[in-house]
Amino acid sequence: MAKHRGRGMAAINYPIGLNLGGDPSQALVHSNPTGKFTVALSSIDLGQGMKSVTRQIAAETLGIPVDDVYVDTADSDTGPHCMGSFASRGTHRVGNAVIAAAKEARGVMMEAAAEELEVDAGDLETDGKGNIHVRGAPHRSITVKEVAIAAQFRQGRTISGRGIFLIPMSGVDPETGAMKPVTTYAHACLVADVEVDDETGDVAVLKMNSAYELGRALNPRMVEQQLVGGAWMGMSHALYETTEPYYPDRDHGPSDFNEYLMPGPGDIAPHDIAVLERPAADGPFGGKGPGEMCANPVLPAVANAIFNAVGIRIDELPITPEKVLRGLKSQGGAKPPQVPFGGPKPNGAARP
């Protein structure tokens, strides 16, 4: 009886959104007489940061401080239509819709400012701090708030914009099955080190190392947060979570949080992450978004690491101690593959 260490990896090519049925999102932007702007969406922020990222995108496009943007979202009665927060599409689809809406609103704002300053709108620029001034002549300036008030009470303009982002629906070639489901892909590679106990069947993840390429990280701390939490979810899916352990039989399935297993704070593995930024040509400021990809590579990497450790292939999730023990029994014990990924095992034991 022994503990066996193994290392596994997985690399993925991850689609951002899916336009097989068309995949649009809309945004509406308008100013208030305080010089602040409201972005109306109906996209959902489940904690992944949609509100923060769309707020940043709107502020950057309008040329005003982030503090002056309010994102009103999650209610389809008050926001324009959005397909939803799924398929890792939020930053890319909704972000592009917000850019379109904010561009239109910015155009009206600059026209209104031009009328107040009696100059051509094309000669104006924003300073990102709440002011609009004549290019090259910063003293000829007006605040965004003054422009908003003038538009509302004197000029009779609405400083507003509409935006939609739609990638046309992709058909499937009936002969070849060829299609173009997405316009951009994110990428990841993750290496997991595990320890398999051949007596109990228990698998412990000891360490994760990963690299994610997700376009420009529009909010680097939130990207990191999502990747850390997502990898935990991936580990949980790989080794713990299921509602039907003997699917399709419901027997022995959990009925509450007492029985639904997830790794606790004492079960987490150290995780080193590298974020590579390769801005997407059609992404909002180059962003793609981590999305579901933050959890996905962990599962195959852990399964591969178990194979590397004890030589059994488990292709049903989660990889419970029972499945590990059944695999070991049918194989006649732990038999690590003779040719691993070209080197010694992580615990340093030399290969024969």
Next chain:
Amino acid sequence: MPKTPVQFRINGTDKAVFADGGQSLLDVIRREVGDTAPKYGCGQGTCGACMVLIDGEPHLSCILLAEMADGRSIETASNLDQGGQIHPLQDAFMTHFAAQCGFCTPGMLMAAKALLDKVPNPTREQVIDAISDNLCRCTGYEPIINAILDAAQNPSRRSA
């Protein structure tokens, strides 16, 4: 069903309420007191979203009868900020991005406060032990553990 008079102190204020038979402390805090910081998660004492401190000890308020708080002093996450200053734990949670959806956060903060009030300089293992009654679905726990350790090491930290 007859109601039971219950008196307790919550976040420094004395309260007297009539609790229904079988009514949980969490329900009384949320409905009668109006403090919605403690959350109703699983309702069976597993997830920790309802965690409050009673006489300084962490308790799961969803599985406590309201009567059991009679004569006790309760603290919730609403009481963490004082005089316009957020608590060092709240500041550390923000700095370390220790919340995503935020539903577990009020319970996590109270579990952490109970620990730091007793053990000002906990080890990582003590922090893990202190929050192991609290489930988090988003963060992977690592940022929460780091935030609590940081708050312990820098008790005077305040957001600028």
